[in-house]
Amino acid sequence: MHSKTRSSNRPPIRTSEIHCLGVFRSIVECNGVSPAATKLNVDVSTVSRQLKDLENRLGMWLCERGRGGFSLTTEGEAIYRLACDLLRTMEDCEDRIDEIRNRTVGQLRLGAVNHVFTNTEISLGQVIRRMHEKAPELDVGYNVMPSREICRAVLNGHIHIGITAHDRDYSDLERFTVYQERHRLFCGRGHPFFDAADQALTPASLKEKKYVARDHRAGTDTIAEGLGLVRGAVANDIEAITVLVESGLYLGYLPTHHVAALPSAKNLHALTIEGADADVPIYLYHRMGARRLGIVRMFIDELNAVKEQASPWPARHADAGITG
Numbered sequence: 001m002h003s004k005t006r007s008s009n010r011p012p013i014r015t016s017e018i019h020c021l022g023v024f025r026s027i028v029e030c031n032g033v034s035p036a037a038t039k040l041n042v043d044v045s046t047v048s049r050q051l052k053d054l055e056n057r058l059g060m061w062l063c064e065r066g067r068g069g070f071s072l073t074t075e076g077e078a079i080y081r082l083a084c085d086l087l088r089t090m091e092d093c094e095d096r097i098d099e100i101r102n103r104t105v106g107q108l109r110l111g112a113v114n115h116v117f118t119n120t121e122i123s124l125g126q127v128i129r130r131m132h133e134k135a136p137e138l139d140v141g142y143n144v145m146p147s148r149e150i151c152r153a154v155l156n157g158h159i160h161i162g163i164t165a166h167d168r169d170y171s172d173l174e175r176f177t178v179y180q181e182r183h184r185l186f187c188g189r190g191h192p193f194f195d196a197a198d199q200a201l202t203p204a205s206l207k208e209k210k211y212v213a214r215d216h217r218a219g220t221d222t223i224a225e226g227l228g229l230v231r232g233a234v235a236n237d238i239e240a241i242t243v244l245v246e247s248g249l250y251l252g253y254l255p256t257h258h259v260a261a262l263p264s265a266k267n268l269h270a271l272t273i274e275g276a277d278a279d280v281p282i283y284l285y286h287r288m289g290a291r292r293l294g295i296v297r298m299f300i301d302e303l304n305a306v307k308e309q310a311s312p313w314p315a316r317h318a319d320a321g322i323t324g
Helices: 015-030 033-040 044-058 074-100 124-134 147-155 219-226 238-246 256-260 294-309
Strands: 107-112 139-144 161-164 173-188 210-214 230-235 252-255 268-270 278-287
Touching: 015 033, 015 044, 015 074, 033 044, 107 124, 107 147, 107 294, 124 139, 124 294, 147 161, 147 173, 147 278, 173 238, 173 256, 173 294, 210 219, 210 238, 210 252, 219 252, 219 278, 230 238, 238 252, 238 256, 238 268, 252 256, 256 268, 278 294
Parallel strands: 107 139, 107 161, 210 230
Antiparallel strands: 161 278, 173 252, 173 268, 173 278
């Protein structure tokens, strides 16, 4: 199919076509028609037909699909960005209309890395409860997501708020530090360091030892390499790092609050080595200007209120159950 010149008398975009744009966004974010159909809970044939209808309406191929796999065409990449902008604007408009009605309804969509819930400095459960007490008609969608995907989800409007250690400035996003979490270098049972006395370990002991690196460059990778550790495995989140460290084959950086909450904490040992600990900032991201939306402003206000009421989190409590 070749690109067509837009007719001057072509009718304006219809509601059904806006729906098809939403389906197309899901196809792109799920990386294919079949996974998008599963997410949308409809037949694959329905999603394929809606994609074809959109391509016919626009007069261009949006993506390649088939045995060769899924990929966007140049036109498809442009339409995807426009679809995200359009759908995000419509969602924001709905939220603002509800605010004008003086009602906080709809859905607040959150995305966070998987280990945030074990940190008592920000009890997201308490934040959500406080919001429900003030806005009982508000629904909350909570998604556990890989760190590097969270900012993309905020940018394309899939979520309103993202909480992640991902450290990057975006021109279209605002961010602030929610809290700092202590990461320590751990080994698992069976590793040569597991039963070693802490006083016997020095920075020199780490030279050429294998550790679990993040699949995206993180601050702990910089510290690990500075200590002479070498990449032995790669993981995309804290749970995956935990599994690899528990194998006894690798060292790895883990948050102390996460390890303390594990039933298998006794199988992990924190190394006490000068210069090996790390304080990792956890950020909250939202789109530029999103605090004008009542649900985003309410979440941030309640989060700050919960943080102020929380008791200080002593190091001995955070490390409870951790050997080392």
